[in-house]
Amino acid sequence: MTWALVFTLAAIAYGFKVLGLVLIGGRDLPAVVERCLGLVPAALISALVVNDTLSAAGELVLDARVVGVGVAAFAAWRRAPFVAVIVIAAAVTAVVRAFGLAP
């Protein structure tokens, strides 16, 4: 992690926000572009869930995280609040590790 990375990210993130709200705000984009952009969170965040649950250092790994995130996903599906989902995942993962059931 470097300062260059922090500032580059900050510039890009703010750039996108200003682009939408100030620069092209009010104008219409082609419907197909808006539909695809609207699906970015669904596709990318789903991938992040898989990546952060099932991999470590570029390898597929099965460990205690799977149990914690699995229970948390069930809680999210049952409409548990945001904080509860996170706390459940951490608690379940910690318990599975504490009992030595999985690394």
Place this chain on the structure above:
Amino acid sequence: MTTAAAVANGRSPTAACIVLGAAVGVFGVAFGVGAVSAGATVAMTCAMSLLVFTGASQFSAVSVIAGGGSATSAIAGASLLAARNAVYGLTMSRRLRGPLILRMAAAQLTIDESTAMATSQTDDASMTKAFWLTGLSVYVFWNLGTLAGALIGTAIDPARFGLDAAFPAGFVAMVAPHLSHPTGRRAGLIGAGVCLATIPVLPVGLPILCASVGILVGVRRP
């Protein structure tokens, strides 16, 4: 929302905006712990939350770096996630009018939570109020949470408290509303599948980028 509707809902919109901000603050703690464990200093971690201020991108960048990925792939993945704020900006620009300086400030607060809260209101005045209130409340709590997490981050082993599972669980909570319609579910399934298939063969960070092919399900008319 009318007073009667607010009472019927059990809480006022103002309270809902502030509670949402506080909830995001807890997630900020997880971000602080994660960033410091990935090698960021306390100052870098706080600067990231103050300046970047878009949770999913920050988490994504940190998880790529923590996994040993390059800065380029960290920035590429985080940028794709940040791009959706441009779409939120487009949505909000129809309601947020006023001097340029005010809109430049509003831009920094244009994120998932503020847009979601604003778009769930019924009239323009409460929409603007919900946007600013949620945006400012999330900004304050997210940064306080980040600072707290960064300070305790080096003192504990995140894995022992299951904090490495807090990251993906936060993503689960964030993605859930996007999977409530069939097109979103298809995009999510493709994204997750592509990521899973490419993890063993591609450098860290790239599987997240490849997952963006999932958005192409939007090409077909609903």
